[in-house]
Amino acid sequence: MRIEVDPDRCAGAGMCALTDSDVFDQDEVDGTVVLLTPSPSEEHHRSAREAAHLCPAGAIRVVE
């Protein structure tokens, strides 16, 4: 699994960091998405997909 994020689209709602804080974080200054783990291990696949679904701004893409 590979994850792509687009901070320009990000609305800073924090759903990704709330869903899996090992994979996603938020920028200290503007709160936009920071990708910690572009290719997460299998145990994070479900939550990464969930985060992509929850993202209100469509800023997260999961490539399987």
Added chain:
Amino acid sequence: MTGTLRTTLPTTRSTPLDPPPELGRIREQEPLARLEYADGHLGWLVTSYELTREVLADNRFSNRAELQRFPFEIGGQVVPPQPPAKPGMFISMDPPDHTKYRRLLTGQFTVRRMNLLRPRIERIVADHLVAMREHGSPVDLVPTFARPVPSLVICEILGVPYEDRAEFQQNTDRMLRLDRTFDEIMAAFARIEEFVADLVRRKRVSPGDDMLSGLLESGELTDEEVANMGVLLLVAGHETTANMLAIGTFTLLRNPDQLAAVKADPSLVDNAVEELMRFLTIIQFGTSRTALEDVELAGQVVRAGDSVIISTPAANRDPHRFERPDELDVHRPASGHVGFGHGIHQCLGQQLARIEMRAGFGGLFREFPDLELAVPAEEVPMRTDMSIYGVHSLPVAFS
């Protein structure tokens, strides 16, 4: 075939904790129906979960103030067209203006920052539980707990003197009433604006360690912009969480098996908060957008200029997304609900609200495990007359 059903926005509930049943019938029949607005406009009504997400994520649907229409009369009058949003009132703007303002705030409301506030919020909750105990049973939960907790939290964050909140609260109340004329509502709003503008002027002279001072010091904003952002955050921070705490408590007391599950396993409270957000959807008339260009949606064409009501209460009860949607189930996977909205305007303060609600419900039922209603449930006055749903008061008893 969709788009053949014509309706007005259903607003009549038959049970206090469920949205109007007519919304469910419309969703089943035509999740994208034609909606007759109070000003004669023929727009659209979205009631399914899928279409709700689709419309709210699509920036061709605008939230600009001057494009909004109201689905019903307010205070017996058709609401006149609104002027464009004032500088800083970014909820009523589209990108890129919206983005500019929101980006200056999102860093302040991150999951991590809100988690750092948790001990302080738990302290505020604990102090109010002590005050409830000292007051003695029975007590009205709204003025003793549900309102002051989020009020104190947002006042501390923004740097609003808590002593000033009474006047402010009164005007917020007037502003959200549906039985006042639009002029009265706007007058109440103007007084809130004056209050915050005055506060911003004082902070320009002597800044504190708070969010309004921080916005002023960013050097990117005028006093007027900071004041309008402050108005937005203050109103949003007060009313929403306060109403969720009160009606959420009422809902748990009305569902004793669910409450028992949360008491038996306090780690369930996080999910219970999501489920209460889904189940109650206190933004009871949903949200509104207007198409900037022709948009194909569910086999129909929403024309440029058409307004759309997106019924988040109906979406959160959509059986295609949530099994047994009309049951409160604190164990269900409730994430993905649209109680905080969806798209670029999704609630900025949602991570704060989550922590307030977790601390609030958790603390309340830990301190008062035998909390119960002090009046028959049907005597609890519901906020059917307010744009944010909830209870006007909630008399509770404890030993």
